[in-house]
Amino acid sequence: MGESPSVTSGKVGPLKVGRPVEALFDELRSIHQKHGDDLKGWPAYVRSLSTADEIRTCEYALFDDTDGKTAVQINDEPEEGPWEIDAVIRGGEGTNYDRDFRIVLTFPGDWPKRPARVRIKGILHHILLMDGNEPMPVFYHPQGTYAPSNTEGTYDIMTCLKAVHGFLSAPLKWPEGSMSPLQEREIARQWEEAAASDAERHEIISKYRNDVGAKHNALFEAADSKVLPRAWFDAEFARVVLDGEGDADAIRAMVKEECTGAYSFPFVTKEFSDMVIEEAEHYQQSGLPVRRPNSMNAYGLILNEIGLEGLMDALQQQAFLPVSRALFPAEVACRFDAHHSFLVHYEIGHDLGLDMHTDDSDITFNTCLGKEFEGAGLTICGVMGEEGMRKLRHVYSHVVGRCLVHLGRHRHGADDITKGERLNLICWNHNYLWRKSSPYKTLTLPDETEPPDAQCLSFTHDRDHPNAKPSAWYPPKRSEVRFDKRV
Numbered sequence: 080m081g082e083s084p085s086v087t088s089g090k091v092g093p094l095k096v097g098r099p100v101e102a103l104f105d106e107l108r109s110i111h112q113k114h115g116d117d118l119k120g121w122p123a124y125v126r127s128l129s130t131a132d133e134i135r136t137c138e139y140a141l142f143d144d145t146d147g148k149t150a151v152q153i154n155d156e157p158e159e160g161p162w163e164i165d166a167v168i169r170g171g172e173g174t175n176y177d178r179d180f181r182i183v184l185t186f187p188g189d190w191p192k193r194p195a196r197v198r199i200k201g202i203l204h205h206i207l208l209m210d211g212n213e214p215m216p217v218f219y220h221p222q223g224t225y226a227p228s229n230t231e232g233t234y235d236i237m238t239c240l241k242a243v244h245g246f247l248s249a250p251l252k253w254p255e256g257s258m259s260p261l262q263e264r265e266i267a268r269q270w271e272e273a274a275a276s277d278a279e280r281h282e283i284i285s286k287y288r289n290d291v292g293a294k295h296n297a298l299f300e301a302a303d304s305k306v307l308p309r310a311w312f313d314a315e316f317a318r319v320v321l322d323g324e325g326d327a328d329a330i331r332a333m334v335k336e337e338c339t340g341a342y343s344f345p346f347v348t349k350e351f352s353d354m355v356i357e358e359a360e361h362y363q364q365s366g367l368p369v370r371r372p373n374s375m376n377a378y379g380l381i382l383n384e385i386g387l388e389g390l391m392d393a394l395q396q397q398a399f400l401p402v403s404r405a406l407f408p409a410e411v412a413c414r415f416d417a418h419h420s421f422l423v424h425y426e427i428g429h430d431l432g433l434d435m436h437t438d439d440s441d442i443t444f445n446t447c448l449g450k451e452f453e454g455a456g457l458t459i460c461g462v463m464g465e466e467g468m469r470k471l472r473h474v475y476s477h478v479v480g481r482c483l484v485h486l487g488r489h490r491h492g493a494d495d496i497t498k499g500e501r502l503n504l505i506c507w508n509h510n511y512l513w514r515k516s517s518p519y520k521t522l523t524l525p526d527e528t529e530p531p532d533a534q535c536l537s538f539t540h541d542r543d544h545p546n547a548k549p550s551a552w553y554p555p556k557r558s559e560v561r562f563d564k565r566v
């Protein structure tokens with residue numbers, strides 16, 4: 080390993096500055112010198128852009144496109160990047176994307192020969208968006224030539240930003256002859272449809288906040304400001320994690336290892352738990368549409384869809400990231416780039432529990448918010464991709480205010496509630512760089528060497544469950560390896 084950059088704060092630390100980052104520093108500096116931080120004289124759709132001081136890097140991931148495919152490998156040369164900067168871009172005026180979008184630009188080692196990758200933060204409905212909220216590469220070049228559109232033949236920062244604005248302004252113009260007029264019309268129709276549903280989602284969020292009125296404005300203020308009041312957190316957690324600069328040893332000393340691969344720690348106060356529960360109840364009573372977190376929960380609620388995405392962003396960056404780095408360095412390394420955050424709700428007469436599964440998540444944080452309940456433990460088995468996925472490891476009893484953290488591919492299920500009500504805040508954290516890395520891609524499902532434990536069988540997923548659903552698929556036929564699906 081080369082000299083390790085400081086990766087936690089978003090600033091470049093003691094780096095050996097290589098070729099690409101020097102050029103990136105220079106370009107950002109000259110933009111800000113010429114146009115000021117408010118970017119005077121630049122197109123108005125560029126709402127903000129990182130300064131040179133804010134360039135970030137990641138110590139372990141390196142894009143390697145040499146074979147024409149996108150691969151990421153563990154990086155022995157962190158000074159080669161990739162480098163990340165943030166920007167806010169407004170979509171096309173008068174379109175359904177006429178809003179501010181937060182984006183992350185990731186510059187590869189050979190930038191500016193190749194353009195920055197783009198990731199749009201948050202939820203966006205768009206027809207040309209891939210996994211990880213990355214627009215398909217063709218968006219740089221409506222003509223499909225993959226050639227830079229500036230005169231030097233390189234991808235300066237403005238070229239990249241302009242492409243993002245174009246992506247959020249009109250359906251792509253495809254290369255001459257590559258689509259029939261009928262196909263082009265169909266794509267344009269789908270573009271409009273996705274843009275319209277994106278706008279509708281935002282309208283619901285703003286209706287809730289402005290017309291219905293939130294129950295606890297403090298939650299929404301934190302969502303906007305990203306400032307997390309310390310009174311919402313357990314004092315030890317606040318000291319060690321929020322104010323502790325991510326000291327991994329202190330974090331490891333704070334958590335309790337419930338079983339191999341699953342840890343619990345004191346997290347939030349009753350004040351915070353009650354506010355979130357009351358906000359969710361208030362939203363459900365508002366009559367606004369509710370989309371459920373996934374096919375397995377009929378009574379949950381997605382926090383991102385009621386306007387609390389910013390709150391979860393803040394929790395992800397300030398609370399979950401340092402804990403994950405201390406406990407699961409491979410899966411997280413230096414960043415999370417997306418999350419799916421929701422509440423689950425169990426009560427007699429509604430959802431009672433949840434079948435055995437893995438999450439579509441790299442690291443899952445599961446916090447018990449309340450209320451009072453009996454039963455409703457979390458049965459934890461083994462980890463997908465390791466031996467013994469269907470061997471029982473532990474039955475965890477949820478405690479209000481405590482959070483349980485585990486890999487998304489750790490098999491688990493919620494036991495039936497027998498009394499009361501249980502509400503948990505679940506955050507599925509994604510690191511798409513990890514998902515593109517060779518260690519992730521080469522994970523396999525080992526054959527079982529011992530019979531599974533009955534508690535670890537899933538009726539949704541396992542063919543050998545006595546009441547298996549017709550769609551059950553595990554154990555897989557050798558070619559079916561599904562790491563990013565619930566198992």
Ligand SMILES: O=C(O)CCC(=O)C(=O)O
Nearest residue numbers: 423438445457493503505
């Ligand atoms: O109820 C719980 O504690 C777990 C819920 C869960 O695993 C999920 O929603 O993915």
Ligand SMILES: [Fe+2]
Nearest residue numbers: 436437438491
């Ligand atoms: Fe889960």
